[in-house]
Each structure stands twice: as C-alpha cells, then as structure tokens.
Amino acid sequence: MGVRKMKQMKxxxxxxxxxxxxxxxxxxxxxxxxxxxAQDFQLANDPEIKPLLSELRPVxxxxxxxxxxxxxxxxxxxxxxxxxxxxxxxxxxxDGYVDVREAKLIEAIQSCDPANPDCKNSVWDRxxxxxxxxxxxAIEQQV
Numbered sequence: 001m002g003v004r005k006m007k008q009m010k011x012x013x014x015x016x017x018x019x020x021x022x023x024x025x026x027x028x029x030x031x032x033x034x035x036x037x038a039q040d041f042q043l044a045n046d047p048e049i050k051p052l053l054s055e056l057r058p059v060x061x062x063x064x065x066x067x068x069x070x071x072x073x074x075x076x077x078x079x080x081x082x083x084x085x086x087x088x089x090x091x092x093x094x095d096g097y098v099d100v101r102e103a104k105l106i107e108a109i110q111s112c113d114p115a116n117p118d119c120k121n122s123v124w125d126r127x128x129x130x131x132x133x134x135x136x137x138a139i140e141q142q143v
Contacts, residue, residue, distance in 0.1 A: 009041040010049065011071045012084055017052045018064030019088050023099035026055060033094045037087065061101070068109075085109050108133075 016037060020030040038044040038053055052059065071084070088109065092102040 008071075008080060010043060010046065011067065012087060013038060013041055013043055013049055014052065015064065015067050015071060015084065016087055016091055017049075018059040018061075018067055019091055019102070019105055021059040022061055022064055022101045022105055024058070027095040027097075029095040030091055031055075033091050064105070081109075 013034075017034055020026045020034060026034075034053060035044065038049060043049045044053065051057075072081075085106075089106060092098055092106060
C-alpha cells in the first residue's frame with residue numbers, strides 16, 4: 001500500500017472518529033463501527049489513531065471540521081469523496097439515531113457532491129465553503 005493511500009485512510013479514520021464525537025458521546029454501535037474500520041484499514045495500533053480510538057479525550061467539533069478541510073484541501077478524487085461520505089453515513093446511522101449535529105455534518109458534505117453539474121466553482125472550493133459555514137456555526141454554539 002502506498003504512502004498516499006495510507007495517509008488518506010488515516011485521515012478518513014480520524015474524521016470518522018471526530019464525527020462520532022460530534023454529538024458529544026460515542027454510542028456503542030459507533031464504537032464497534034470505528035474499531036471495525038480501524039481493523040480494515042490496519043490502523044488500530046497506529047500511534048496517532050490508537051489514542052483517539054481509546055476515547056481518552058473527546059474530539060471537538062472544530063477538530064472534525066478542521067480535519068475535513070485538510071482532507072478536501074488535498075485534491076482527493078470524487079471516488080474518495082464518496083468513500084468518506086459513505087463511511088460517515090454508515091457511522092451516523094449505525095446507532096439508529098441521527099443527532100442534528102450529525103445530520104448537519106452529512107448535509108454539509110452532501111451539498112458539495114462533485115457529481116453536481118450546477119457548480120461553476122471547483123467542487124473542493126464548494127466543500128470548503130460549506131464546511132467553514134457549518135464549522136463557524138458549531139463554534140458559535142459552543143461559546
């Protein structure tokens with residue numbers, strides 16, 4: 001496996017962990033899903049991922065949106081975009097309950113679908129603008 005692919009998988013897993021925390025608590029079903037993905041990606045024992053999986057400290061919403069910005073800022077393909085959206089969707093729906101903060105996260109990503117032909121700007125610019133808007137709203141709610 002290439003270095004770029006491993007970095008991308010690590011970014012996806014970090015975003016998933018942060019998405020699980022976005023409502024303030026990781027549900028048992030989310031925990032199971034995260035551990036399954038970590039095993040599939042062969043990252044369960046990665047020094048950067050292991051502490052996040054252990055839930056020793058919560059991941060804040062601003063970290064989630066920052067990691068999304070970093071991920072989308074690296075010119076990922078439409079396929080990688082859809083993989084992230086699919087994995088976040090599976091995580092969010094794993095416990096049978098969708099918190100409003102989880103729904104906003106999914107909506108922010110879905111609204112920037114690269115298959116949307118109506119966009120005059122680059123898809124990544126749209127994604128980053130939408131993420132920044134949701135991120136700003138999340139920060140304002142925390143204050």
